[in-house]
Amino acid sequence: MIDVDSFKSVNDKLGHAEGDRMLVTVGRRLNSAVGxxxxxxxxxxxxxxxxxxxxxxxxxxTVVDIHNSISRPAGRQSISVSVGASVWLSSTIPDASGTIDRILADADNAMYRAKRRGGDQVAWAVTHLS
Incomplete structure (x- = not known):
């Protein structure tokens, strides 16, 4: 999961149209980073x-590459986009249970840990699936 830090301030200062353009830029950069x-x-x-x-x-x-791909300034007014990222890794362990909902909840919790540390952070959550 990736959460754009301080996104509300972009909308507040530059308007929703510029915020939307920034999100499109972030999405394109993410797509490019993951290939x-x-x-x-x-x-x-x-x-x-x-x-x-x-x-x-x-x-x-891979996480560093993804983070770097979207941490460059974006927008017509050289808005600096700082990104807090939560990355999770699923692995297989016999007799462990996990669902997509649990994976997303674990990733969401990790993302909020990163945000509590001030944003522009990477936090890990490992969910084991059977």
Missing amino acids: EVGLVARTGGDEFVILMPVEPRRIEQ
Whole structure:
């Protein structure tokens, strides 16, 4: 999950049209960062979810690449977009149970931990699926 930090201030200062353009830019950058192997969805407001397979040894670099892709200034007035990101990894463990709802809830909790630490952070939540 990715939540654009301080998005309300963009809408308040520059208007909803500029905020919408910024969200389109963020979505395009996310799509570019994950390539053909990932799926990017905007879940509402300024929140996005990325689903993609990642080798365990590459997950940290993948998260950094995604974060960097959307942390560059965006907008006609060089608005600096700072992003707080929650990233979750699902793995298979026998006899463990998990659902998509649980995965999203775990990711959402991790995202809010990142925001409580001041935003522009990465927080991890691991959900084990059977």
